[in-house]
Amino acid sequence: MKVEVITIGDELLIGQVVDTNSAWIGSKLNENGIHLSKITSIGDSKEQIYKALDDAFASADAILMTGGLGPTKDDITKKTLAEYFQCGFKTDQQTLDRVKELLQRRGISVTDINYMQAEVPEVCEVIQNYNGTAPCMVFRKERKLLVSMPGVPFEMKGLMEDAVLNLLIKESGTQAIVHKTIMTTGVPESVLAKRIEEWEIGLPQYMKLAYLPSLYGVRLRITASENRKKDLTDAVEEQVNKLKPILKEDIFSYQDETLEEVVGRMLKSRNLTVATAESCTGGTVASTIVSVPGASLYFKGGVVAYDDEVKKDLLKVNPCTLFTDGAVSKAVIEQMAEGARALLKTDFAIATSGIAGPDGGTESKPVGTTWIAVATPRSTISEVYNFGDNRERTMIRATTAALNMLRIQILRAD
Amino acid sequence: MKVEVITIGDELLIGQVVDTNSAWIGSKLNENGIHLSKITSIGDSKEQIYKALDDAFASADAILMTGGLGPTKDDITKKTLAEYFQCGFKTDQQTLDRVKELLQRRGISVTDINYMQAEVPEVCEVIQNYNGTAPCMVFRKERKLLVSMPGVPFEMKGLMEDAVLNLLIKESGTQAIVHKTIMTTGVPESVLAKRIEEWEIGLPQYMKLAYLPSLYGVRLRITASENRKKDLTDAVEEQVNKLKPILKEDIFSYQDETLEEVVGRMLKSRNLTVATAESCTGGTVASTIVSVPGASLYFKGGVVAYDDEVKKDLLKVNPCTLFTDGAVSKAVIEQMAEGARALLKTDFAIATSGIAGPDGGTESKPVGTTWIAVATPRSTISEVYNFGDNRERTMIRATTAALNMLRIQILRAD
Structure with missing residues (x-):
């Protein structure tokens, strides 16, 4: 399955906001063995959205779109999508109820704008966004998929992890792939690489090691794929057991946690x-x-x-x-x-x-x-x-x- | 002048690296009144580079490309550009001298790889990269411009500020553009939109308002462009002065700060x-x-x-x-x-x-x-x-x- 990302917002093009959403989406897709082939960032413009959609539908199987779903006049994604799919609007009752409840809990009164937020193009399915007011919309064109998500990072991430990733995995039938993350801290990347050099050389062909350094330490990610002869999870555990005596207490966890x-x-x-x-x-x-x-x-x-x-x-x-x-x-x-x-x-x-x-x-x-x-x-x-x-x-x-x-x-x- | 950015590198698509180059380029172009209309990120693949170039030459006047110029096998941009422009290679003597001197100063001996770094497609002009070994290359196709720069941020920034920005400004004869950011906090986006609705409707045609919400508050950005009759800065200030009595102390700054x-x-x-x-x-x-x-x-x-x-x-x-x-x-x-x-x-x-x-x-x-x-x-x-x-x-x-x-x-x- 080929996936493309389209991020929408004038703020991306004038450099006021760095597009971190695409990198996050890329890493999540990659962890799940799904190939991201292209990222396109465009402005809040009908012509640009039409052109980007035409291009992406021509080369990808699924399109993930973020941004331009706010309640204000400069956000035109939803309106443009309705025009692109040549349909009218319907009210998503669940979204409306959720928005009302959210605002009432925070003591904010409901306005016309909030009713508009619950309106979605007739042909789409809605995935509930539990972290915000803008709905996430799923469209289908021929056998291809388009998912439009809000650009606010935590709203997009919540939607991806709750529903969109699973949707993509289900539709793609991805290959067998196993990841294991080993968390280390206190040892610089180059020193770590030297210490585990022999172990790394000894890894079987179908396992890949990635060094993911950050200010918090170095994450080691082992990825095993496409080996039909052996149980992948067992094979990875075998390698991890060899790594333990080398790094000892410099490892603080065997899963991705803080x-x-x-x-x-x-x-x-x-x-x-x-x-x-x-x-x-x-x-x-x-x-x-x-x-x-x-x-x-x-x-x-x-x-x-x-x-x-x-x-x-x-x-x-x-x-x-x-x-x-x-x-x-x-x-x-x-x-x-x-x-x-x-x-x-x-x-x-x-x-x-x-x-x-x-x-x-x-x-x-x-x-x-x-x-x-x-x-x-x-x-x-x-x-x-x-x-x-x-x-x-x-x-x-x-x-x-x-x-x-x-x-x-x-x-x-x- | 319409500019598009193409960033090349597998690391961008698997989310291992966040593309901060595009946002930086966007802000620099914007400061100089040049419109960036699209950012595309693709992998290190000949087919993807061809397709991205065809698309960009069809819609933009100038293309800024970064990445894929390193000395290792996975970097294919230079070779692909020579094929795209159907030409052979020439040695750029200035680059060769610079690379030799740089290595000698650091006590490293010159290898075949370094000679290859000084080879460039015959049809390009070279801009010297004083921060690294990869040359910056300028191509022309019909009356359009393509600039290929390294992806290392400080090398790209040096080239942009030393030469590329001036080249674009010279070729574009840019239009005037003014931005003003107003920082608010404590008022939800939908309530804010309601409060300033009348003021927003009253904005002149050549001014655009953008809402940029985050957990820290809502930034309002006014953008004015292409008005030849009036001084843009004054015109924006005039609108800001009308906004002040509406939002009062909900505004905490008139510039982008925390x-x-x-x-x-x-x-x-x-x-x-x-x-x-x-x-x-x-x-x-x-x-x-x-x-x-x-x-x-x-x-x-x-x-x-x-x-x-x-x-x-x-x-x-x-x-x-x-x-x-x-x-x-x-x-x-x-x-x-x-x-x-x-x-x-x-x-x-x-x-x-x-x-x-x-x-x-x-x-x-x-x-x-x-x-x-x-x-x-x-x-x-x-x-x-x-x-x-x-x-x-x-x-x-x-x-x-x-x-x-x-x-x-x-x-x-x-």
């Missing part, structure tokens, strides 16, 4: 609690921990000690140490972690202090220098890192390193 | 400080504030009071109030804000407490219920919201609402 989910599960199952004391990360470690549902079972709270006064008053950091060693130092970070553990009465505490930049760096402590400590029931450990000179990336890298240090300490305490 | 940047600037210029007390947002408000460089001038710190014990111990919330009203209540949120303001000795303090879900909702306080308070030097104000049942989005919406409440309080204190 470090904070893994750490949360570890704390919960051991009935342990954690607190945070953050300077440079300014709440990012805490907010990452609570992004996991049910975090209240193991996270009691934290202190964002941005100003040195807060480090002294709340975390009981010794003023002399602050004066002699500075806020970004081994002595202070360990006192911060211990102070938070005592203040919030938890089993563990994580502390961060660094120079996020762009200003504030010195020769001995350049921008990016970051101390991280973990206080445990038995001892306090700390490490210094340099996360480079980009403020946003430093926050993410420091948060990842802090959670990883906590993970290792929980493991070692077992 | 709410936290605006609030930070407001605090800094007034020499005011702020602290946070967060329950449901778990540090997101604090980390959003410190994402702005220089935040240490106005942000002292905060408490993440996830557990009720922390609310009592650190923020001095009255245990009786907690017991009678619950943590998600007007009385508790106001005590949290006042507690943080006293504890951290700041002018303002923001507090959040809500039910982020997926569990913990009740009939009177469903998932999404969120109280937000701002303590100011004169009084404490609070409001209740419902941000829906998605945990991640609730965090962002609550943070945006909290910062917006702070902004309004700072304005009113003036």
Whole structure:
């Protein structure tokens, strides 16, 4: 099955918005063994939409379209689709009920515009969009498929994962394919590649390895396909078992999940609690921990000690140490972690202090220098890192390193 | 002049790389009044490149192509272009000299591959790429232009700014175009559309309005073009001045910037400080504030009071109030804000407490219920919201609402 993506919106062409939807759709299709052959981005214009549809119907089996479904005048996709398929409009009652309920729950009154949002071209089928008001519409032309989705990323993603991917898989009859994701963190891509070089060379022909690096670590993705002689899942597991003794505790999961989910599960199952004391990360470690549902079972709270006064008053950091060693130092970070553990009465505490930049760096402590400590029931450990000179990336890298240090300490305490 | 962009690379279609080049090119063309009408992304395949070129030459005046110029076997753009234009190869001496010098300076010996990099199709002109080894090639077909650039972002950007933009401007004789972005928050898109309906209808024909909604609010973009009678900038300002009394303080900026940047600037210029007390947002408000460089001038710190014990111990919330009203209540949120303001000795303090879900909702306080308070030097104000049942989005919406409440309080204190 050949799939093409069409993204619609003037904002894409003038560069106000980067089209991340297409890359996300591409990766999801690829995971499911479906080939994306082309991405086209066009403006909110009837002529351009007609031309793009004609072209795509001529070469693809299925078209995924995003954007141009908002309630305002500049969004013309729905109207244009009705004209393209030469039909009138019908009201989708389910969409109307959903929109009404959504607005009422948020205390917003229903307007004409909302009634219009529930109108769809007569010939389409509607897939309910549980994350927004614009309906997702499925059209068929000869034996080809066109799915029109909203351009808001989380609405599009919800629709793809709830329904559209399954629809495509069902219609395409894709080949056998197995993916396995192994999550690592704390080891740079090039070092990792060297460590697993021999293992990688030993992989059977029908398995492919992909390195997917990000600020959070390196994901390794094994893809096995089209081998009729062997059970693919077993064959992949066999390779994973060979990888385990090479990477040991640098692997934090064998499925695509986040470090904070893994750490949360570890704390919960051991009935342990954690607190945070953050300077440079300014709440990012805490907010990452609570992004996991049910975090209240193991996270009691934290202190964002941005100003040195807060480090002294709340975390009981010794003023002399602050004066002699500075806020970004081994002595202070360990006192911060211990102070938070005592203040919030938890089993563990994580502390961060660094120079996020762009200003504030010195020769001995350049921008990016970051101390991280973990206080445990038995001892306090700390490490210094340099996360480079980009403020946003430093926050993410420091948060990842802090959670990883906590993970290792929980493991070692077992 | 109509321009189209073609980006080439399998990595774009499987979602391993997000195509940021197109958005950058789009914004640069737009700044220079050149209209980008379409972006197409295709794989490293001869058939797809042929088809994309045929399509683009049929509808555009100029084509900007990126990618597929690397030295490895999977990069086929240059070879395919020579075939498309039915010509042989020539050596570009300047490129060869540059590649040799570049490698020698880095102590790398020159190989066959490097000689091949200096070969280009006979019919093209070469623009020197001072940031890499792949040459930039300019082709002409009838009176139309095709520019092939490398896909590495900083090489492409260097070429565009050094030469390609000027070439396009020279050949196009561009029309005037003016954009203006107005940032609003706190008003849903459909309500906003209703409020400014009359104003929108009254816009002159040569101005277009776009609504760009996100979790952070709605951006309004006015685009004016092709009006020879009037100064476009003045004409747009005239419309903006009519919009001001309609939207009043729901507008937080007249340029494309974040709410936290605006609030930070407001605090800094007034020499005011702020602290946070967060329950449901778990540090997101604090980390959003410190994402702005220089935040240490106005942000002292905060408490993440996830557990009720922390609310009592650190923020001095009255245990009786907690017991009678619950943590998600007007009385508790106001005590949290006042507690943080006293504890951290700041002018303002923001507090959040809500039910982020997926569990913990009740009939009177469903998932999404969120109280937000701002303590100011004169009084404490609070409001209740419902941000829906998605945990991640609730965090962002609550943070945006909290910062917006702070902004309004700072304005009113003036």
